Amino acid sequence: MSPIRRLTDAQPTLATVAERAGVSRQTVSNALNNPELLREDTLARVQEVIAELGYTPNRAARQLRTRSSHMIGLRFEPAPEGTSNALMDRFVHTLVEATAKTGHHIVLFSGDPDDPLDGYDELLRATAVDAFVITDTYAGTPQADLLHGVGAPFVTFGRPWEDPSARHPWVDVDGARGGELATEHLIEVGHTRVAWLGWERESRIGEDRRTGWRRALDAAGLDATGLGVRTTDNVDAARMAAHELLEDGRTTGFACVSDTIALGVLHALAERGLRPGADIGVVGFDDSLGAQVTWPGLTSVRQPLEQVAIEIVDLVNTVLSLKAVANPARMLEPTLVVRRSTLRDG
Amino acid sequence: MSPIRRLTDAQPTLATVAERAGVSRQTVSNALNNPELLREDTLARVQEVIAELGYTPNRAARQLRTRSSHMIGLRFEPAPEGTSNALMDRFVHTLVEATAKTGHHIVLFSGDPDDPLDGYDELLRATAVDAFVITDTYAGTPQADLLHGVGAPFVTFGRPWEDPSARHPWVDVDGARGGELATEHLIEVGHTRVAWLGWERESRIGEDRRTGWRRALDAAGLDATGLGVRTTDNVDAARMAAHELLEDGRTTGFACVSDTIALGVLHALAERGLRPGADIGVVGFDDSLGAQVTWPGLTSVRQPLEQVAIEIVDLVNTVLSLKAVANPARMLEPTLVVRRSTLRDG
DNA sequence: GCCTACTATTGGATCGATCCAGTCCGTACC
């Protein structure tokens, strides 16, 4: 490809290329950005010199002039220890790949965990990023207000729960459909008392998933009384909640709002000598690594994170090109990954 | 803090601030970069105007002039599906926080998975990053040669296995010590036949960890014959290898090269009705989320990833400041997190 | 009072790209 060249050597610039090709700087610039303006032979000649010198436009100079950095900001929060939803890995990777296709890059930044707005303004004022991707909308989206206020482009992963009239572009996964898929599957394999282990009532996402559970039970004409339980998102709380439900010996299906909670149920089963799958059906949510590697394998609702990332990048590009966004809200469907925790002949 | 201001408004520049404060541009620049050069009252006046206008220096302009972007590149590979080592999460987050302290940011990029060099050169030539952090040194470090060749600063997470004479800065965790910790612990709780489940012989990291197991056995005067097994890094392969070792009923301790493999052992125990902890001791490696949430809790060797990130950033800063690096190689100690998979009275 | 030394501050040039307002030239038209 391009010849290796020490950085301490003079890097070639537009002017270098122009001189070598016997044209003006503007013509080289056009060769890169508007090749259709050049005569065929001129274009070929310029491109040849570019390849020969291993020239790449200087991002800083371009950024200064065009006022666009081709960088997209993402505030990066780690998954809390002890929960299994490190699913951002898959999402971020696809995001990086998808943005690379249009010459963009992802810039990570951090901020005070207690202040969801921290960090955004600084990057904006420094014109370091063109747009933001926002992922933590479960806590409401104060970022949206801030960014909308300063006129900065952004796309969220997660719908604007608290303000359905918000017009900003977003991509989300239909959580209710996920809860429904999980519950339908448990009913299909023969469970008639299917419990829901969910998050606290304040969680919009948790309540959304729960409605799917309820919908599936209603459709099958099954009773939900006493089966909808709310708990906090950790293994131990879930384990104890499961014990309580298992006490009467009648509840045999567990649809859970997260893999963490589902793993708590598995702990309870192990402590009672019950077999996941054969005796009790358990379904988690997120298809995290924990679901994949735990024994005997946890059936789980999988979010199409790769597709989410692709749609987000598409929306970002649309917004940045200043086109009106025809359809700024996109809802994607989750799928169910079946493993042994719901196989009765396990 | 600073007033909210639409991006479509004119952003304040150095010149704006200078005019408002009644000083020259250079003085404002000094107020930011060399405040000790200013008289106290001048400094105060300039800072006041900066705060009042909500001024932040334009990164592109600064970058163009100083030839440094304050960006650090990190090629981002996702953890393969089905393995539990999504530990990069912890590492990357600390990396982001530590770099933020010196005004740097992490830029993610991707590359052809088959070409470990892909992506680096392009970012360099565009002067988009000042340095790189390289994490995947287990496959050798061709990146080091490339970057060294072009004179680009970088620090690796992982020592240069194939070329111990390499002089580049690196940070690593003592894997042999980790294997030793795991094995010593198993011996301490009473196991006398402690097996090692490791990766293929080609893995330098795997062999390193294995030497610690061997060292601990030797120190305790225990026999290692037939107990060192190599397998591939997935749950199923490990499960089968564990079954084979359990066949004779004498092996009661398992030190594993990864949590994935340790989870495979747990699967085998479940299938044989053996109790982790009480009957068989199992130790994993990496303290991944899987180790934390699986039943009954997996004892695991934990790498100080946060500290690794901090040391890496420290080295990056040293290299970037063009100081000679006094100690370009730093080895950190892992710790052992004890959970129920090695508790005999579980 | 004059020179030196040093501090505080200034203004022009510069980094490398793109924007903008042209110039040049060949062709078509009346």
Place this chain on the structure above:
DNA sequence: GGTACGGACTGGATCGATCCAATAGTAGGC
């Protein structure tokens, strides 16, 4: 032959910071 037109290309100005050399101002020494 003169004019209009449009495609191909050019060169100065510009983005917003920092570098550099130079200039006021201030204190100290003899």
